[in-house]
Amino acid sequence: AQSVTQPDIHITVSEGASLELRCNYSYGATPYLFWYVQSPGQGLQLLLKYFSGDTLVQGIKGFEAEFKRSQSSFNLRKPSVHWSDAAEYFCAVGSGTYKYIFGTGTRLKVLA
Amino acid sequence: DTGVSQNPRHKITKRGQNVTFRCDPISEHNRLYWYRQTLGQGPEFLTYFQNEAQLEKSRLLSDRFSAERPKGSFSTLEIQRTEQGDSAMYLCASSRDRGEAFFGQGTRLTVV
Numbered sequence: 758a759q760s761v762t763q764p765d766i767h768i769t770v771s772e773g774a775s776l777e778l779r780c781n782y783s784y785g786a787t788p789y790l791f792w793y794v795q796s797p798g799q800g801l802q803l804l805l806k807y808f809s810g811d812t813l814v815q816g817i818k819g820f821e822a823e824f825k826r827s828q829s830s831f832n833l834r835k836p837s838v839h840w841s842d843a844a845e846y847f848c849a850v851g852s853g854t855y856k857y858i859f860g861t862g863t864r865l866k867v868l869a
Numbered sequence: 870d871t872g873v874s875q876n877p878r879h880k881i882t883k884r885g886q887n888v889t890f891r892c893d894p895i896s897e898h899n900r901l902y903w904y905r906q907t908l909g910q911g912p913e914f915l916t917y918f919q920n921e922a923q924l925e926k927s928r929l930l931s932d933r934f935s936a937e938r939p940k941g942s943f944s945t946l947e948i949q950r951t952e953q954g955d956s957a958m959y960l961c962a963s964s965r966d967r968g969e970a971f972f973g974q975g976t977r978l979t980v981v
Contacts, residue, residue: 761911791969800873800960801912801972847911855900856925857970859911 759784761850763860770838771868778833778863780848790831791849791857792822801847807831818842843867871895873973875961881979882951889947890976894963901944902970903936904960905929912960918944951980 762781770776782788789808793801805816812824822833831848845864849857874893882888894901899920904912915934916926920941930936933951938944948955958977962970 793972798977800875800974801962803969803971806969849911855917855919856902856914857904857912859913861909861911 759850759858761848761858761860763846763848763863765863766861767864767866769866769868772840773837776833776835776838776842776865778846778848778865780831780833780860782829782831782848782850782858784829784850784852784858786852788850789852790822790824791851792816792820792831792833793847793849793859795845795847795862797844804833804846838865838867840867840869873961873963873971875959875973875976877976878974879977879979881981884953884980885950887947887949888951888978889945890959890961890978892944892946892961892963892973894943894961895971896942898963898965898968898971899941900964900966900970901938902962902964903944903946904962904972906958906960906975907956915946915959948978951978953980956980 760783791806792804795801804820807814807824845862847862848860851857876891901918903915906912916936918938933949936946958975960975962972964970
């Protein structure tokens, strides 16, 4: 079955600390992978995407993610977190980009 | 603003009433998607349009739900005889062929 797992429901980090959000997927075809961020009551904003090529992808707001096919993972990282990064983060997988399967999200809290 | 626009942003309705939501996609995008997001969950795919053709509907889309995209531009999602279980955020997204999806701010439906 196709699925996306985000094992951490909540993560708390101090401002300035590094961040890694985990994402594992199960998908039969070659996956297209995405990370989206959602602030409370808002829609989703695309942080970055992986379609093919270099497995380390750079996104907006200083985020990056690495696709590891052998581990079926697409973890999101940021070297230094800012208070404004507090939000919910969703990993998604698709093929041909027409239908996405989302994880249940990781809520990030940033301590001043 | 050339992003995806959804109206209304919030809707409170009594159980049994009909509601209709509108989505205006990014103008050059030929694909349009509807997703539903309940509290604490990631978005779940409802349906997808390629221009004016509705190409796939999720099992989540019961007979009370209908979506249209009459001229391949804006789309409407109608829910008839609303139930409390329909309370959720309804998200619209659009994309080019083989491009990432851009999401609107969503319509939050509360059925009382």
